Amino acid sequence: MAAAPFTIKDVAQAAGVSTATVSRVMNRNGYVKDEVRKHVEDVIKQMNYQPNILARSLKQERSRTVGMVLPDMTNPYFMAVARTVQQHLMQQGFHLLYMDSDDNPSKELEAIQVFAGMRTEALILAGTGGNADCLNQMLAEGKTVVLFDRTVCGVQADLIMDDNRSSAKEAMSYLLGKYGPDIGIIRGPDRISTSMERTEGTRQAIAEAGCSPEDFIWFEGGFTRRSGREAGKQWAKLTDRPKATFSYNNEMTYGFYLGLKESGIPLEEVEVVSFGELETAPLFANRLSVIYQNPVKVGEALAEMVADRLEKGRKEREQRIFMPRFERMFH
Amino acid sequence: MAAAPFTIKDVAQAAGVSTATVSRVMNRNGYVKDEVRKHVEDVIKQMNYQPNILARSLKQERSRTVGMVLPDMTNPYFMAVARTVQQHLMQQGFHLLYMDSDDNPSKELEAIQVFAGMRTEALILAGTGGNADCLNQMLAEGKTVVLFDRTVCGVQADLIMDDNRSSAKEAMSYLLGKYGPDIGIIRGPDRISTSMERTEGTRQAIAEAGCSPEDFIWFEGGFTRRSGREAGKQWAKLTDRPKATFSYNNEMTYGFYLGLKESGIPLEEVEVVSFGELETAPLFANRLSVIYQNPVKVGEALAEMVADRLEKGRKEREQRIFMPRFERMFH
DNA sequence: CTGTTAGCGCCTTCAC
């Protein structure tokens, strides 16, 4: 069907040289007479020759490619991170490939295996919490694995994340100071480390305020807009609605507001604190505070850590914990 | 650095069979005694062997991979399309790879070339409007190229898009009926076909209403949130602010509202009609109508068209134009 | 049913 693309042989023949010379021209290594080089370059351009990266990678045993597995590609936070990583890696001559795990461990495993098969040189992962065995095996084999946003229990890989415990505690203390135990919490599944850590911070704050977790209403969401919306609708049905909400991520917060709105509850009724990036929130939420997670900073750190391993041969494990900014209330 | 991954030879040796047998087991073609198959499968699992996809693709001259180039991966509309395509293609045994062109023709070219080098079997593109030569060359070589959302001038490829002209005309007529020429328009660059076509529809509506384009205030944005925000801020500075806005996409609309808000203009002051998907808009905009572009429908159509070419060997060019739903004002 | 072999496109010694 597709006309077979040109090979290095075709180019060599057309230019009247050997394949070795063409290769040398393309990779600018070895000596080639200027005149010949010029000629070969012209032929390449004219034929629109694209070297077969599959063959090149196979031979060189380097794919110059990095794989990234994300739990939700429709979440702009993750995509902003991804975009930053891509830009920086490209400058180092790497290409970034993405797959979406849909926050589902078995899809995640499939994605990881696809990348492994492609001989991706590094794996960047915001994990579902599963697949620890697989990741450990990769680490044991000396593969480069960098986790971000979320740890995976039992996996000692490079890591970039936020200090979830402290910032959750800070945020929750703030709400407790204002409203006492009259607060609802939209958490995530325990499988996901960010959720677990945020819960730890939240419980610490609760304990220090002399309360007990049972005094609060907990909703378990899935870090998705839909689950936040469910929480909002359930919230609306409560007879004694809490005065404040603490939400573990941006999407659930959007969803929560949508749920309230659909149920006819005025959004000002409840003060909200949320993790994540909520760029359009100022349009509708005037009682919202945000624990801001900077995607650009995270993306830059990821690119740097990957490059350090791949180019500089770093071997020791590295972890970076960022302290997110708690931005009090838009107004 | 990385421990060399196992090869098919290692597996063959460990299992005491030839590489051909291992290959047959993996690809479940050819005859293998059940007993042997079982044994080989065990060895594979135990070694955690991952076949080298590079080598396989090189040999088979099939990468079972599709490339997708998007102008903005932080726009949830595009990512929703991408996610749908990925799900459907995966069922057909293909993997989808993404790159972000940042709506920049030269980055787009680079992305296309990377995919060409990877011998991606098809290219799905929401184009910047540039690189017509490159695309035509690919088509001439028999490559599969499917455009969506935007055409590329002079390129006769498969295409999925919305009827921008008609829906822009419908929307603009609606606004003209209510407000006459007291309308501002946030358009995009002419380079992008959607923008051009929407402008055509808009001008038709204007002409039919007996007005002239000069009666209106036009802002040229870049289909980004930032450019919409700029428009909003400029809007706020006008002495006679129009009563309505027509915006060419979702991101610019969010931005426009943010610009108004930042300038202290109440959002209800202006009625807005916007293309795109604005899921959180009901939270803040009660005078907004949407020309809804369904990402799932588009994604399904894309996957189907690609599969038709790759699996069923379709050769004729196919185009599908969807008529987006004009959803009048929320509630 | 299973093994042997050739070769996909490229890069990299090793001769000349």
Place this chain on the structure above:
DNA sequence: GTGAAGGCGCTAACAG
């Protein structure tokens, strides 16, 4: 400076 030749890991004929 340049060409010839071998091999990366895999699959697809072809033998047996």
